[in-house]
Amino acid sequence: MDNTLQVLLEVTNINKCFGPTVALRDVGIEVRKGEIRGLVGENGSGKSTLASIIAGMQKSDSGEMFFMGKKWEPDSMIGAQIEGISMILQEMNTISGVSVAENLFAGQEKKFSKFGLISKNKMNIAGDNLLKSFGVDHIKASDSIDLYGFEDRKLIEIVRTVTKDTKILVVDETTTALTHSGREFLYKLIEKIANENKAVIFISHDMDEILKVCNVVTVLRDGDIIGNLIKEEMNPKTIRYMMVGREIGDAYYRTDYDTTHDEEIALEFKDAWFSSVSDFNLKLHKGEIIGIGGLSGSGMRDIGRAAFGLTTITSGDIECKGKKIRGCNDAIQRGIAYISKNRDTEALILQGSIADNIALPSIPELTGPALFISPLALRKHAQELTDKFSIKCGNVNQYISTLSGGNKQKVSFAKWIGKGSDIFIMDCPTRGVDIGVKQSMYQLIAQMKKEGKAILMISEELSELIGMCDEIVMIKNDKLSARVKRSKELKEIDLIEYMI
Amino acid sequence: MENKNINININNNINKNISINSIKTITMPLVPYLGLMLVILIFYITTDGKLFSPYNTRIVVQQATALSIICLGAVFVYSLGELDVSIGACVGICTLLEINIINMGYPLIVGFIAALVLALSFGLINGAFSSWLGLPSIITSLFLMFVGGGVQALITLKSNTITTDYDFTLWKETWFQILMLVIVSLIVAYLFNYTRVGKYTKSIGANKVAASQSGVNVFKYRIIAFLIMGFNVALASIFILSRSASSSKATGGGMHMDVMIALIVGGMPLAGGMKSRFTSALLGAFIYVILTNGLTLSGVGITYVPFVKSIIFIVIVIITGRKKGGILPR
Numbered sequence: 001m002d003n004t005l006q007v008l009l010e011v012t013n014i015n016k017c018f019g020p021t022v023a024l025r026d027v028g029i030e031v032r033k034g035e036i037r038g039l040v041g042e043n044g045s046g047k048s049t050l051a052s053i054i055a056g057m058q059k060s061d062s063g064e065m066f067f068m069g070k071k072w073e074p075d076s077m078i079g080a081q082i083e084g085i086s087m088i089l090q091e092m093n094t095i096s097g098v099s100v101a102e103n104l105f106a107g108q109e110k111k112f113s114k115f116g117l118i119s120k121n122k123m124n125i126a127g128d129n130l131l132k133s134f135g136v137d138h139i140k141a142s143d144s145i146d147l148y149g150f151e152d153r154k155l156i157e158i159v160r161t162v163t164k165d166t167k168i169l170v171v172d173e174t175t176t177a178l179t180h181s182g183r184e185f186l187y188k189l190i191e192k193i194a195n196e197n198k199a200v201i202f203i204s205h206d207m208d209e210i211l212k213v214c215n216v217v218t219v220l221r222d223g224d225i226i227g228n229l230i231k232e233e234m235n236p237k238t239i240r241y242m243m244v245g246r247e248i249g250d251a252y253y254r255t256d257y258d259t260t261h262d263e264e265i266a267l268e269f270k271d272a273w274f275s276s277v278s279d280f281n282l283k284l285h286k287g288e289i290i291g292i293g294g295l296s297g298s299g300m301r302d303i304g305r306a307a308f309g310l311t312t313i314t315s316g317d318i319e320c321k322g323k324k325i326r327g328c329n330d331a332i333q334r335g336i337a338y339i340s341k342n343r344d345t346e347a348l349i350l351q352g353s354i355a356d357n358i359a360l361p362s363i364p365e366l367t368g369p370a371l372f373i374s375p376l377a378l379r380k381h382a383q384e385l386t387d388k389f390s391i392k393c394g395n396v397n398q399y400i401s402t403l404s405g406g407n408k409q410k411v412s413f414a415k416w417i418g419k420g421s422d423i424f425i426m427d428c429p430t431r432g433v434d435i436g437v438k439q440s441m442y443q444l445i446a447q448m449k450k451e452g453k454a455i456l457m458i459s460e461e462l463s464e465l466i467g468m469c470d471e472i473v474m475i476k477n478d479k480l481s482a483r484v485k486r487s488k489e490l491k492e493i494d495l496i497e498y499m500i
Numbered sequence: 501m502e503n504k505n506i507n508i509n510i511n512n513n514i515n516k517n518i519s520i521n522s523i524k525t526i527t528m529p530l531v532p533y534l535g536l537m538l539v540i541l542i543f544y545i546t547t548d549g550k551l552f553s554p555y556n557t558r559i560v561v562q563q564a565t566a567l568s569i570i571c572l573g574a575v576f577v578y579s580l581g582e583l584d585v586s587i588g589a590c591v592g593i594c595t596l597l598e599i600n601i602i603n604m605g606y607p608l609i610v611g612f613i614a615a616l617v618l619a620l621s622f623g624l625i626n627g628a629f630s631s632w633l634g635l636p637s638i639i640t641s642l643f644l645m646f647v648g649g650g651v652q653a654l655i656t657l658k659s660n661t662i663t664t665d666y667d668f669t670l671w672k673e674t675w676f677q678i679l680m681l682v683i684v685s686l687i688v689a690y691l692f693n694y695t696r697v698g699k700y701t702k703s704i705g706a707n708k709v710a711a712s713q714s715g716v717n718v719f720k721y722r723i724i725a726f727l728i729m730g731f732n733v734a735l736a737s738i739f740i741l742s743r744s745a746s747s748s749k750a751t752g753g754g755m756h757m758d759v760m761i762a763l764i765v766g767g768m769p770l771a772g773g774m775k776s777r778f779t780s781a782l783l784g785a786f787i788y789v790i791l792t793n794g795l796t797l798s799g800v801g802i803t804y805v806p807f808v809k810s811i812i813f814i815v816i817v818i819i820t821g822r823k824k825g826g827i828l829p830r
Contacts, residue, residue, distance in 0.1 A: 310713070332715040346713055349706045352774045360703060360714040363696045371695040415714065 006033050008199050009054065009072070009085075009168055014063035016049055016223075023049040024060070025223040031168060033197045036190055038204070038214035041243055042435045045220040047203050048090075051170045054201065055087035056080030068167065078107060084167035088174045094145055094153045101127030101141035104160045134159050134189070150295060151182045151500055158186065162193070169193055170201045175209060179500050180493070187213055206492075207236045219243055244435050252439055253467025254446045259486050261470065262286035265322070266423045266454035267307055267336075272316035275302040276478045279316070284423070289445065289455040291469030293462055294499045299478035301341065304425045304458045307331070308338040320423065332361060334423075337416030339409075341427040341458075347412040348400050355382035355396040357411050361419040385414040390440075406437030413444065423454045430464060442468060462492045474498035532767040532783040535816050539787050543794030550797055551790070558674050564789040565677040566739040567758060571766070571781035572688045573732025574759050576697070576725035577637075581705040581772030582626075584726070586641040587733060587759055589648025590622045591752030594737035596655045599747045602666045608738070616734040622648075623730030627723035637726070645756070652749040661748040668742035677739065684732065685782060691728070692778040701725050705772025762788040765816050787816075 009031040016024040024046045031037055039047040053060045056074030065072040067085065074080035077087060094103050101123045105111065112123045120142075127141025136155055145153060154174065162169055171190070175183050190200045190213060204210055210217060217234055219226045219242040226242045267284040274280075277299040284290050294300040305311045307318055309328040318325050320334045331338070340346035348357055359366060359378050366373050366381060382396040389410040393403065400408060409429070416424065429445075430438045445468060448455060459465050465472050474482040474495060482498040484490065543551045550556060570587060577584055597618060598611035622644055630640040656662065670676055692698030700721045703711040712718045741747060766784020769775050791812060795805050 308713075328713060329715055329717055338713060340713065345707070346709045349703055349710050349774065351706050352703070356699075356703070356774060360699075360711070360716070363699060364715075367696060371691075371697075373694055373696065373699065375694070 007031070008033050008035075008068060010066040011050075011054065012064050012066075014050070014053060014060045014065070016046075016053065016058075016060050022223050024053075027063070027220075027223070027225055029218055029225065029228075031199045031201065033199060034194050035216055036194050036200045036202055036214045038202050038210045038217040039220065040203075040205070040207075040210055040217060040239060041220035045243070046223040047220050048172055050220070051087065051172050051201060051203055054080075054168075055085055055170050057087070081161070081163070082165070084165050085170065086161045086163070086166045086168075087170035087172060088158055088161050090173040093157055096146055098145060099124070099141065100131075100139060100143055100145050100148070100156055103145050103156055104130060104141065106160070131156075131159055134162075135185075149500070151178055154178060154182065155185065158189065162189065166193070166198065168199045168201060170203075172203045173205065175204055175206065179496060183209075207239065210234075210239070211236065221245055253442050253464070254449075256446075257486060257488060259288075259470040261288035261449075262452060266320065267456065268317075268319045269303075269307070270317040270319065272306065272318050273314045274306040274311045274318075275299065277302050277306070277475075278478060280480060282473060282480075284454050284456055286422070286454050287449055287452045288471075289449050289457060289469045291465035291472040292456065292458040292475060293460075293465045293472055293495060294475035294481075296460055298475045298499065300458050300475040301427055303475070304338065304427045304456065307425055307456065308336055310338075332419075332421075335421050336423045336425065337361075337419065337421035339412050339416070339424070339426045339429055341431060343405075343408055343412060343431075348408060350401040351399065353397045353399055354386060354391065354393055354403075354411055355379055357400055358382040358385050358396075358415045358418055361415050365419070381418060385418045388417075389414045405432040409433050409441070410437065413441070422452070423456075424448065425456045425458070427458045428460060429457065430459075430461070462495050466490050466492065466495070476500070529767060529777060529779075532765070532780065532787070535765065536783050536787050536790075539790050539794065539812075543790060543798060546798035547794060551794055556793070556797065560786075560789055560793055561674050561677055562672070562739070562743060563793070564786050565681050566736040567755075567762060567789060568681055568782055568785040569684050569732050569736040569739070570729075570755065571759055571762050571785045572684055572778065573729035574763060575688065575692060575768065575776065575778045575781050576701050576728050578763055578768050578770070579692075579698070579701045579705050579772045579776035580722060580725055581770075582637045582722070582725075583760070583770075584626055584641045584729065585638065585756045586622055586626065586644035586648055587729075588752045588755035588757075589645050589652065590619055590730075590733050591737050591740060591755050592652045592747070592749070593618055593648055593655075594734055595741040595747040595751050596652065596662065598737065598741055599662050599664050600655070602664050603662070608666065612734065612738060615737055616731065619730035619734040619737075620727055621730075622733075623726035623728075624723065627726035628719075631719050631722060637722075649749075652751075656747075656749040661746050663746040666745065668745055671738060671742035680735075680739075684735070685778075688728075688778050688781075697721070697724060697728075698778075702772070702774050702776055705776065706774045758788065761813065765813065 012028045014027045041047045056077045104127050112119050124142040215231045217229045264286045269280045269282040272280045292300045309325045309331040391410045472484045594615035597614045601611035626637045626640050630637040700716045762784035766780030768780035
């Protein structure tokens with residue numbers, strides 16, 4: 001690296017813990033002028049935590065940061081933005097119900113006010129000028145923001161976040177929600193910022209993108225910095241190896257392309273209307289994995305909830321093995337298992353032990369004569385499943401709250417396998433799970449398919465849907481937008497157009 | 501190599517965390533036992549042993565029996581994270597029903613059945629109606645507390661105190677009281693620890709959404725919990741009636757608070773959940789009764805009893821470390 005380049009931001013010995021989980025351990029990085037620094041790592045490796053500390057979203061437990069030679073202690077994201085470090089977030093962050101201009105200048109209304117009255121006209125003109133300066137011509141500042149789709153709103157957000165004072169721009173997995181043209185817009189902007197002798201911190205899990213955009217990469221694993229790579233040293237294999245700490249092998253996702261399944265229908269949506277989802281049709285057979293993809297908020301989560309009887313169906317039917325599903329208890333009795341995305345609030349009882357949680361759905365099966373539930377039988381049941389899933393714990397009486405995300409997820413799988421369910425609805429099954437556990441989850445899911453279980457896999461990660469499913473159903477704005485069969489040629493970019 | 505070291509360090513940290521947790525899990529439930537021993541020891545000394553004189557033992561057992569039985573039923577409700585403030589009113593009407601039916605010449609069992617029907621309907625209202633109306637059970641129980649108080653006042657309009665000359669000798673026998681307490685305790689212990697009733701109520705208290713998504717019928721088990729408590733209230737009302745063979749509009753007054761205090765002192769988490777134990781009922785009831793009895797017996801002026809009680813109460817609560825969110829949701 002060229003040492004004559006000036007250091008813009010220096011981060012030293014940052015530590016951050018969330019309860020028993022260590023998110024960052026003695027982390028230090030230097031960001032120099034003109035750099036586009038990629039931060040890569042698995043979920044939970046601490047990359048987003050690091051970025052959010054730099055951008056003032058949260059505070060570190062210990063450690064110091066220096067920005068342009070001065071101590072950097074941002075009190076909030078807005079404070080940080082004024083001082084010169086801005087962050088674009090993963091989630092949608094615009095205010096609906098008001099105009100584009102009001103979104104662009106939220107918090108800066110004083111600039112346009114006279115005697116306490118805000119001149120909307122002035123604001124709109126300034127908004128249009130601002131949008132034009134970024135080369136965004138198709139958005140009008142005076143329009144209501146609700147007229148624009150997800151991608152345009154993201155652009156508005158970017159325009160709002162990047163000011164002339166921005167010295168460092170943090171981009172946190174923003175591109176997952178953008179189409180090709182949106183991505184190009186962002187790449188150009190990033191390049192421009194770097195050319196102006198400023199810097200960009202770029203977070204993404206898309207390897208191709210990292211290789212294309214960044215000129216230096218920092219790899220994190222479990223809260224530690226594993227290493228820094230300059231442009232010439234970057235290649236997917238090295239980066240992946242550094243991320244995981246071992247060879248992952250080829251068998252990450254399902255390796256077969258055999259999409260055959262039983263003829264028997266396990267779960268069927270017949271012109272079903274529920275929540276905001278309209279007229280949804282789907283047939284899930286035994287031994288089949290169907291993936292449901294889309295943006296969060298597209299209604300795809302409601303599909304899983306409806307099939308488990310958690311949502312009222314306003315018209316049409318959802319049938320399990322030929323009979324209508326009446327509520328969640330009925331669904332469970334008929335062999336449906338539901339693994340919620342909100343693991344800590346919906347799927348598990350955190351203050352309960354591993355045994356309590358694994359046994360809970362199986363209590364009717366564990367009950368003997370005179371309502372008796374043998375503590376020994378219960379423990380044995382939990383122990384068998386804990387061993388089967390190799391859940392890392394002292395013993396089955398350990399509290400769930402002390403387990404890592406991956407092990408918690410194993411528990412929420414184990415409780416349904418223990419119940420003997422044969423239809424699995426998984427909502428983001430690998431969310432917040434480290435790569436090793438992820439791999440074993442994928443193997444488990446592939447195994448479940450072989451055993452003839454029907455699987456509905458709802459996920460925001462297109463790569464895992466492509467890797468695992470026999471068929472992928474894309475959801476856009478509460479409607480089915482495409483059905484795609486499993487194939488070797490399928491790429492993420494082929495699916496993105498159906499979700500935005 | 502470096503990586504290996506880091507991994508070892510992490511493991512050590514995790515082990516430390518686990519061991520601290522497990523020490524806490526083992527010791528925390530012991531605190532109420534220590535509390536009971538402490539209360540006994542202190543008052544044994546301050547009363548020069550009068551605490552265990554045959555006469556006083558009878559009184560302590562008599563008072564603790566009724567409170568314990570109600571607390572044992574309330575364990576199910578409290579483990580849901582629910583409260584019931586209509587217990588006092590329910591006890592009051594139960595005793596009035598029983599005494600009037602006995603005075604009409606019917607046997608006690610008829611009175612008990614009437615009381616049982618009443619207590620169960622209180623339970624049904626608190627358990628089911630609150631669900632249907634989408635209200636927290638504390639609201640319906642507040643409503644019942646007012647209604648019950650009114651009914652008590654109505655029944656006792658003519659004479660302030662209704663008495664009976666029915667022979668309650670058996671119910672006043674210490675051995676019988678202990679026997680009943682043991683039977684109820686065993687049944688509750690069985691239901692709470694070894695059947696789905698207790699497992700489900702605890703799960704609901706810990707995480708209602710997760711419980712219902714795991715196949716627990718929240719509505720049904722809420723009602724069952726309140727019904728079990730209703731049964732215990734009806735049973736306890738006979739012991740309360742037998743003490744003075746009379747009932748007035750003040751009978752049972754404040755009983756719901758006694759139950760709440762006893763359960764808190766006995767180690768029951770107010771939010772319910774997996775850490776609920778049925779032993780809290782027994783320990784708490786005895787601590788509370790001995791505390792009240794011991795204070796008077798050691799010659800603390802009647803005016804100062806509430807102050808001393810309040811201090812002891814807060815000390816016990818602080819010792820048991822009852823802070824919000826003992827286990828962080830993470």
